Amino acid sequence: MIITKQKEFKEVLRYLDNQNKIFIIGCGECSTTCKTGGEADIKRIKAILEEHGKSITGYCIPKAPCVAAQVKLELAKNRKAIESSDAILVLACGLGIQSVKENLRIDKPIHVGCDTLFMGAVDSAGIFLEKCSACGDCVLELTGLICPITRCPKSLLNGPCGGQDKGKCEVDKTRDCTWILIYNELKRQNRLHLLKERRPPKDHSKSTRPHQLSLQ
Ligand code: SF4
Numbered sequence: 001m002i003i004t005k006q007k008e009f010k011e012v013l014r015y016l017d018n019q020n021k022i023f024i025i026g027c028g029e030c031s032t033t034c035k036t037g038g039e040a041d042i043k044r045i046k047a048i049l050e051e052h053g054k055s056i057t058g059y060c061i062p063k064a065p066c067v068a069a070q071v072k073l074e075l076a077k078n079r080k081a082i083e084s085s086d087a088i089l090v091l092a093c094g095l096g097i098q099s100v101k102e103n104l105r106i107d108k109p110i111h112v113g114c115d116t117l118f119m120g121a122v123d124s125a126g127i128f129l130e131k132c133s134a135c136g137d138c139v140l141e142l143t144g145l146i147c148p149i150t151r152c153p154k155s156l157l158n159g160p161c162g163g164q165d166k167g168k169c170e171v172d173k174t175r176d177c178t179w180i181l182i183y184n185e186l187k188r189q190n191r192l193h194l195l196k197e198r199r200p201p202k203d204h205s206k207s208t209r210p211h212q213l214s215l216q
């Protein structure tokens, strides 16, 4: 899931300066879960914008605005309202915002309503946790399924740095050192021999940006 947070409202208002009729686009997947782009969030933003003298021409919530077919469908259904607007405000992640830009066939300013933070897992308490950085060359098989790229602040591949202290990370002492967690997990799995394998420097050619993958 892509984790987003609402931009500071005064920042959004600044973007919308001199544009009074606004159409809002949300997201039915990740941003709904993050409470940034679902129906309730849109209604909350709509009410605040109206208090500041803006008029909301309408809104839509594509199931996943990052999927071209889904955003195109909603844009087509709302064409008239969009045409009558001065601008569009997108409450979705950076993928959704860019997808709106690429699929909107009408020349309107598009504004950003959310900050995109990270790719996160959602635990049973509803807390979003960053556990993978999409590095393109996964090492979880060797690390007890604990990601050192994301969870070690130095992204170390061959064991802890000299700074770990009693199992805590030197960068953030409130957190366990990821490599101590990896050690304990491999020990539990009786696979400590994996730590003796030296991992070569990461092959960054596998994570050259921007990524592209075709299934055709
Ligand atoms: S090593 Fe970590 S960052 Fe890379 S793909 Fe695996 S989980 Fe993701």
Ligand code: SF4
Binding pocket: 151, 152, 153, 154, 155, 156, 159, 160, 161, 162, 163, 164, 165, 168, 169, 170, 171, 172, 176, 177, 178, 179, 180
């Ligand atoms: S203490 Fe552990 S988690 Fe922290 S930077 Fe060093 S190796 Fe990484």
